[in-house]
Amino acid sequence: MASSxxxxxxxxxxxxxxxxxxxLVLIAGILIVGGLALVGVVVIVIAAIVILIDSWTNRPLPFDLPDEDYDYExxxxxxRAH
Structure with a gap:
């Protein structure tokens, strides 16, 4: 967890x-080898942003969830009621 x-x-x-x-990384490699290095770097940056967003959305909750989070019977x- 975080130090705070x-x-x-x-x-x-x-x-x-x-x-x-x-x-995306494979396409970026092909673009770089094919002479479009700038476009390949942009695709790699997009792939890195996707990883960062995915990691950010999967961060742990700041509290523990109870085993049963609702009281439904x-x-x-x-x-059946009609």
Missing amino acids: GGRRHFGRVDPFCLFMVLP PPPPGR
Whole structure:
């Protein structure tokens, strides 16, 4: 956790984020090798921004969630109300 006891700024990166980032990096590599280095660098920056946003949205909560976060009891089985 953060030293101040608050919420951390970044969390773990979701592995499914790599399904979007790895093709972007591959395309950026092809662009750099193909002579469009500036466009390749822009694509790498976009991939880095995607990773940062994903890590930011997956940061841990500043409090613990209870096991049951609601008091819901399903209706008893039987006749349905019409």
